[in-house]
Amino acid sequence: MSKKKVSVWSDNRFWQRSAAWVTGFASLLLIWLTFNTMGQITMGTQKDINKHIDKRVPSATVINYEIQYKMNPRRGHEVPVIGGGDGKGNSLFKVKEKFFGRDNYTQKEADALLHLGKLTEQAKNCMDCHTLLGNGGYYAPDLTKAWLDPAWGKNGPMQAMTGKSTKAEAMAEFLMHPGKYPTHARMMPNLNITAKEAKGLVAFLKQMSSIDTNGFPRGFGKIKEGVVYARSK
Numbered sequence: 467m468s469k470k471k472v473s474v475w476s477d478n479r480f481w482q483r484s485a486a487w488v489t490g491f492a493s494l495l496l497i498w499l500t501f502n503t504m505g506q507i508t509m510g511t512q513k514d515i516n517k518h519i520d521k522r523v524p525s526a527t528v529i530n531y532e533i534q535y536k537m538n539p540r541r542g543h544e545v546p547v548i549g550g551g552d553g554k555g556n557s558l559f560k561v562k563e564k565f566f567g568r569d570n571y572t573q574k575e576a577d578a579l580l581h582l583g584k585l586t587e588q589a590k591n592c593m594d595c596h597t598l599l600g601n602g603g604y605y606a607p608d609l610t611k612a613w614l615d616p617a618w619g620k621n622g623p624m625q626a627m628t629g630k631s632t633k634a635e636a637m638a639e640f641l642m643h644p645g646k647y648p649t650h651a652r653m654m655p656n657l658n659i660t661a662k663e664a665k666g667l668v669a670f671l672k673q674m675s676s677i678d679t680n681g682f683p684r685g686f687g688k689i690k691e692g693v694v695y696a697r698s699k
């Protein structure tokens with residue numbers, strides 16, 4: 467039998483080998499991506515903050531720091547800036563902010579507060595009405611970056627309305643007695659939240675606002691004339 471010259475494109479072995487190589491390469495890539503993603507989304511610790519490592523999900527001890535939402539020109543959207551920024555969208559982890567009178571919560575204390583906040587958020591079903599990190603209802607404002615809502619800031623109407631002198635205390639007061647502070651066509655119901663639970667919830671909301679969500683929800687911070695803010699002017 468004479469050997470026929472076969473084009474490489476119609477050679478079975480070529481396609482078998484290609485399939486094996488492509489599958490092998492894609493598997494390795496997926497394994498690498500899995501570990502890379504795990505590394506990126508693993509929650510940080512105070513040690514990371516001390517070393518100025520900017521974790522996407524920072525340690526619960528971010529409650530000891532001031533958090534701002536700043537445009538990062540390189541990335542084209544806002545990013546949480548923790549403890550003051552370098553003007554380019556990077557955190558400096560220097561500027562502290564008192565959270566219910568203290569800015570020295572230990573890892574253990576901050577973790578416990580965050581845990582209490584998360585359990586309360588689940589027990590009271592905040593997601594029935596609100597959205598957190600893309601999950602939940604659209605009845606009430608998105609809470610992912612609620613901590614950064616200027617309405618709660620120093621000169622913001624929400625803080626003024628509650629008569630408190632810090633963002634944390636104003637938010638806790640609102641959560642305990644939402645009916646006393648109507649700003650909206652829709653009102654948040656009284657959920658019988660205790661002072662302890664409110665503190666946990668505010669820690670939970672503050673830490674959540676520090677998560678780098680790639681600018682999600684889009685446009686937050688630019689829409690100053692958004693719901694809560696507009697009504698109170």
Ligand code: HEC
Nearest residue numbers: 590591592594595606607612615648649650652653654667
């Ligand atoms: C039954 C629906 C409902 C539930 C459940 C609910 N809320 Fe609300 N919440 C609202 C509405 C409506 C508003 C808007 C009120 C306003 O602007 O006056 C609001 C406003 C807020 C605000 C202010 C929003 C902002 O942008 O600053 C915060 C913070 C908040 N809720 C937190 C919570 C937390 C935490 C829980 C769970 C413990 C919760 N809510 C459960 C309906 C709800």
